[in-house]
Amino acid sequence: MRVTPMTTLEKKDIKLGYIPLTDCAPFAVAKEKGFFEEQGLNVSLSREHSWASIRDKVGLGVLDGAQMLASMPVAARLGAAGPRLDMVTGFVLDLNGNAITLSNRLYDAVVATDPDAEFSPLAATQALNLVIKANTQNKRPKFRFGVVFPVSTQNYELRYWLGCGGTNPDTDIDIVVISPPDMVDHLKSGDIDGYCVGEPWNTVAVLGGLGHVVATKYELWNNSPEKVFAVAKGWAEKHPHSHRALLRALMKACAWLDQPENRLVTAELLTAHGYIDQDLETVAMSLCGISQRHPGRAPEDAPDFHVFNRYCANFPWLNQAEWFIAEMYRWGQLKNPVSISAIAEQVYLPELYREVANEIGVPCPAINRKTEGNLTPQMLQNFAPHMGPNQFLDGKRFDVGKVLSYLEQHDLSHANIVELRQSNETHG
Amino acid sequence: MKPMDNTNALRALLIGVESDGAKDLFQLLESLGMVLIPRSASEGSLYSLIESLQPDLIFVDANSPARDTLEHAVSAHRDLPQPVVSADGDLQISLRRLAGDIGISLYAGDGVTPALLQALIDLTISHCHSIEVLRREVALAMMAQPRDVAVH
Numbered sequence: 001m002r003v004t005p006m007t008t009l010e011k012k013d014i015k016l017g018y019i020p021l022t023d024c025a026p027f028a029v030a031k032e033k034g035f036f037e038e039q040g041l042n043v044s045l046s047r048e049h050s051w052a053s054i055r056d057k058v059g060l061g062v063l064d065g066a067q068m069l070a071s072m073p074v075a076a077r078l079g080a081a082g083p084r085l086d087m088v089t090g091f092v093l094d095l096n097g098n099a100i101t102l103s104n105r106l107y108d109a110v111v112a113t114d115p116d117a118e119f120s121p122l123a124a125t126q127a128l129n130l131v132i133k134a135n136t137q138n139k140r141p142k143f144r145f146g147v148v149f150p151v152s153t154q155n156y157e158l159r160y161w162l163g164c165g166g167t168n169p170d171t172d173i174d175i176v177v178i179s180p181p182d183m184v185d186h187l188k189s190g191d192i193d194g195y196c197v198g199e200p201w202n203t204v205a206v207l208g209g210l211g212h213v214v215a216t217k218y219e220l221w222n223n224s225p226e227k228v229f230a231v232a233k234g235w236a237e238k239h240p241h242s243h244r245a246l247l248r249a250l251m252k253a254c255a256w257l258d259q260p261e262n263r264l265v266t267a268e269l270l271t272a273h274g275y276i277d278q279d280l281e282t283v284a285m286s287l288c289g290i291s292q293r294h295p296g297r298a299p300e301d302a303p304d305f306h307v308f309n310r311y312c313a314n315f316p317w318l319n320q321a322e323w324f325i326a327e328m329y330r331w332g333q334l335k336n337p338v339s340i341s342a343i344a345e346q347v348y349l350p351e352l353y354r355e356v357a358n359e360i361g362v363p364c365p366a367i368n369r370k371t372e373g374n375l376t377p378q379m380l381q382n383f384a385p386h387m388g389p390n391q392f393l394d395g396k397r398f399d400v401g402k403v404l405s406y407l408e409q410h411d412l413s414h415a416n417i418v419e420l421r422q423s424n425e426t427h428g
Numbered sequence: 429m430k431p432m433d434n435t436n437a438l439r440a441l442l443i444g445v446e447s448d449g450a451k452d453l454f455q456l457l458e459s460l461g462m463v464l465i466p467r468s469a470s471e472g473s474l475y476s477l478i479e480s481l482q483p484d485l486i487f488v489d490a491n492s493p494a495r496d497t498l499e500h501a502v503s504a505h506r507d508l509p510q511p512v513v514s515a516d517g518d519l520q521i522s523l524r525r526l527a528g529d530i531g532i533s534l535y536a537g538d539g540v541t542p543a544l545l546q547a548l549i550d551l552t553i554s555h556c557h558s559i560e561v562l563r564r565e566v567a568l569a570m571m572a573q574p575r576d577v578a579v580h
Contacts, residue, residue, distance in 0.1 A: 036542070050495035056513045057490075060520070062528035079504040083513045150500045176475070177500035179493035 006153055010239040014041055014246065017048045017057060017066035021180060022199040022225050022275045023094045023284055025266050026308060028275045032251035038252075039245040047275075047332035050179060051149040052082075058232055059085040059164040063189040064239075065231040067093060067245065068219070071324040073230040076153035077347045078325070080333045082151065086233035091247050092314050093254070093386075095307040097286070098154055098217035099202040100126045100161055102194040103187055104295075106143065107212040109178040121215035122393055127164030128214075132172050145169075146186060147194035151404045156327040157220050158196035159287040163412045170331070181277075187211055198226070199286040199306070200278050207282060215393070217305055220260075220373070223311050227290050247356045251314060255362075258309035261286045304388065311388030312365050316348040319369040322403050329383040330407060332414035337423040340403050437463045438540065441481055443498065445532060453555045455576075457548075469494035475501045478508060485509055485548075486535035489493035496545050501534060509535035512545065513551035522549040530556045 005337040014036075018024040027045055032037045046063060048054045057063040073087035075081075085366050100121075102110065109131045116123035117327060132143060147155040161167040169175060177196070178186050186192045186203050194211070195201075203213040217224065229250055236243050256262055267284035270276045276283055285292055291302035321344035328334040350368040357364035363386075373392045380389060392398070398406045404424055407415050440462050442454060458464050465481060469492045478501045479487075486509050488498060502508040512534045515523060519542060526532050526549050536545055 049491045049493045050499075052495040052499045052511065053490055053527075056511065056533060059513050060524040062524060062526055082499060085514055149496050150503045177497045179496055182493060185563055232476050 009040055009245055011064070011234060011242045012040060012042050012355035013042045014045055014064045015062075016043060017046045017054045017063040018182065018275075019051065019054065019067060020269065020285060020351045021201075021219065022276065023097045023306060024120060024275055025257055025270060025287070025306075026093045026165060026229075026250055026253050027067060028270055028273065028395065029257050029266060030249045032269050033253065033256065034252045035256070036193065036246070039249045040398055041242070041249065043246075043247055043249075044073045051152070055082070055085065057228065058235075059083075060238065061232065061235065061256065062417055064235060064242075065229060067227050068230040069152045069154075070225040070228045070320070071147060071151050071153050072149070073228065074321050074324050074343065074347050077334070078151065078328065078334060078338065080151055080328045086346075087230050088226040088233050088236050088349055089230040089316055089346055090243070090349040090356070091229040091250055092225045092316055093229055093250070093308070095223045095311065096216065096218040096304055097226045097292075097306050098157060098159060098196060098198050099213045100130075100194065101187070101202045101205050101211040101213050101214045103190070103211050104209075106193045107214065110214070116299075117214065121219045122164060124214040125167070127162050127165075128162070129165040129172075132167055136172070142174050143173070143193040144174045144176055144191065145349075146183050146192045146197070148180055148183075148197060149166040151333065153197060153217075153224075153226055154196040154198070155380070156324065157217055157330070159331055161196075161215055161220055161393070163410065166233065166411075168412055171203045175312065179357075184208065192229075199428070200276065201280050203282050203285050203292055204278065209295040212295070213291065216305065218302070220386060220393050222309060222391050223304065223313070224323075224390075225317075228316065244356050244359070247353070248299055248360055251356065251360065251362055254309040256306070258313075260289075263289070284404075297406045307388065309385075312386065313388075315353055315365050316350050316367070317342045317365075317370060318348050319372065319398065319400055321348040322369075323372070323398060323406075324411075325413075326403050326407050329420065330410060330413045335414075335416075337416070337419045339423050340420075341401075341424070351365055369400045372399060372400050437461045438484045439463045439465065439481070440485040441478070441483040441488060442466040442487045442491040443474075444494065447485050450532075450556075451522050452559065453552060456551070456555060458467055464485055478502060479505070482507075483509060484537045487552075488530045488533050490533040495533065498535070507537070509537040509540075514537050515542070515545075520544050520551070522546060522553060529553070546558070 018027050052065045054425045058066050073089050076087045077086040110117045110127045113130050114123050114127035117127045162169045180197050180201050183195050183197050183201050188210050202213050267287045271280045273282050286305045289303040290299045292299040322340050325340045354364050370388045373396055377389045396409055408417055456465050474497050
């Protein structure tokens with residue numbers, strides 16, 4: 001094992017930004033359980049109030065690094081729906097963790113249209129499409145849905161889910177941006193009819209009797225990346241050893257966090273130390289693998305609702321960055337053609353992860369890209385048990401090097417495939 | 429001081445920047461001829477507000493939860509002010525101080541030149557720092573005040 005001596009750290013006093021969500025747990029655990037300290041780092045965690053603020057402060061050097069939505073550093077590199085900033089990530093903090101919640105009123109209309117919507121996210125989005133059409137015919141105002149940021153995983157997940165049911169998210173409904181802690185109030189007031197957000201804000205709505213969960217991120221795309229640890233590219237170049245020390249600490253924190261016996265302890269830590277302003281019971285539910293989808297009914301087992309380490313969770317797969325870029329083209333946030341694979345390689349740094357994993361003897365994938373949509377739980381029992389299922393709700397496959405072929409399979413899309421092919425000749 | 433003729437004046441929307449120090453600063457900007465439009469950070473109205481006002485500049489509390497809504501409101505319309513978060517040289521340093529020390533984030537339209545932007549940011553920073561220095565001096569003076577002397 002080869003570990004960098006602490007004396008070579010370029011910077012020991014580090015300030016990291018986070019948003020008060022259940023999946024800020026890796027930062028909280030690394031801090032409270034001494035994983036940062038073990039690496040010779042004195043880390044202070046700064047609670048931030050918006051993703052834009054996190055992006056700006058990392059870009060300007062006010063923060064050394066931060067928890068970011070997995071799509072954010074890629075969007076920043078491309079200047080998609082925001083300013084152009086060079087960010088990099090060598091570490092995925094967690095998989096899954098989000099859900100789509102509908103207000104009671106809209107949920108009742110959806111289930112009245114198709115009772116299967118209660119159990120099937122696909123049936124739910126198809127039924128919702130019929131409800132939306134009836135709404136339009138009756139000249140009622142459009143339904144409004146909340147997401148947390150223009151280039152958020154939640155925005156792409158909500159749009160993907162709506163698209164699976166034939167709903168055009170740009171014309172058939174309105175999408176507004178609301179900060180996660182305000183989402184439930186907006187649902188309660190009737191300002192919005194549904195939202196896609198991270199925990200604990202779905203559980204809070206259901207426990208409050210305000211809505212129903214109709215789809216989880218896991219069901220939309222099994223084990224897809226949610227948050228990453230990102231830094232400015234310039235910061236990474238200036239502080240290579242401190243950067244690696246942070247990754248080592250986070251790697252150990254995430255491994256600790258994925259031990260089932262540590263989940264309740266983590267929920268206590270998040271609530272007792274003020275990381276999240278919610279009660280222990282609410283935060284513990286999803287962390288302990290329990291999903292409360294409907295008010296007043298028995299909760300369901302959802303062991304992979306949050307994944308922090310297993311299934312090679314922390315590895316920054318290049319194809320997953322490419323999926324986000326594909327969605328930016330699909331929904332018109334990106335227009336100018338770029339080499340999708342080259343951009344992914346500039347932002348997601350699997351080689352850095354591999355080097356750090358080798359330093360501390362953590363197993364690591366030998367490849368940088370993998371096909372998505374080809375592994376079911378049944379297949380995994382027979383081979384590759386270390387990988388998780390990776391299916392999409394619509395059953396599509398996203399093959400390595402076939403980003404454009406994947407994009408072409410979607411009816412609802414703003415992407416100019418002909419133009420994109422010229423910039424992506426070798427990547428079908 | 430009477431505001432200058434504001435036919436071609438820059439229009440700045442102020443969102444959630446309500447501290448006393450900020451009020452003084454914005455009075456100063458107004459006296460230089462800028463038209464200021466203060467609003468609270470109510471998320472629901474931000475979309476229509478931005479589109480109807482079409483400001484040249486937006487000053488927003490860097491820690492406002494409405495930041496992400498604002499980001500969405502301007503992201504689809506490139507002719508609206510866009511976040512200013514990267515620049516060359518001195519402006520980059522000033523932006524860092526504005527966001528980190530003063531807690532204000534800035535959005536600017538195409539019509540605002542980098543030189544004007546630099547001047548505005550520097551004015552903001554120097555003003556907020558003088559307020560802070562003054563506040564510290566008053567606090568020190570109060571600490572030095574003998575306790576048995578009643579202050580009227």
